[in-house]
Amino acid sequence: xxxxxxxxxxxISKAERPVSAVVVDLNPVxxxxxxxxxxxxxxxxxxx
Numbered sequence: 425x426x427x428x429x430x431x432x433x434x435x436i437s438k439a440e441r442p443v444s445a446v447v448v449d450l451n452p453v454x455x456x457x458x459x460x461x462x463x464x465x466x467x468x469x470x471x472x
Contacts, residue, residue: 429453 433449 426453426457 430450430453433446433453438446
């Protein structure tokens with residue numbers, strides 16, 4: 425689950441890691457999640 429992966433990457437025990445390292449870990453996770461859900465709301469549902 426996305427929330428679990430974000431928590432694992434930002435856990436307090438890893439607080440000494442630089443922000444750039446956290447970003448490197450999170451980018452693929454967030455990009456994958458965004459790509460998966462990108463098409464879900466891409467068109468209008470109202471009839472014209």
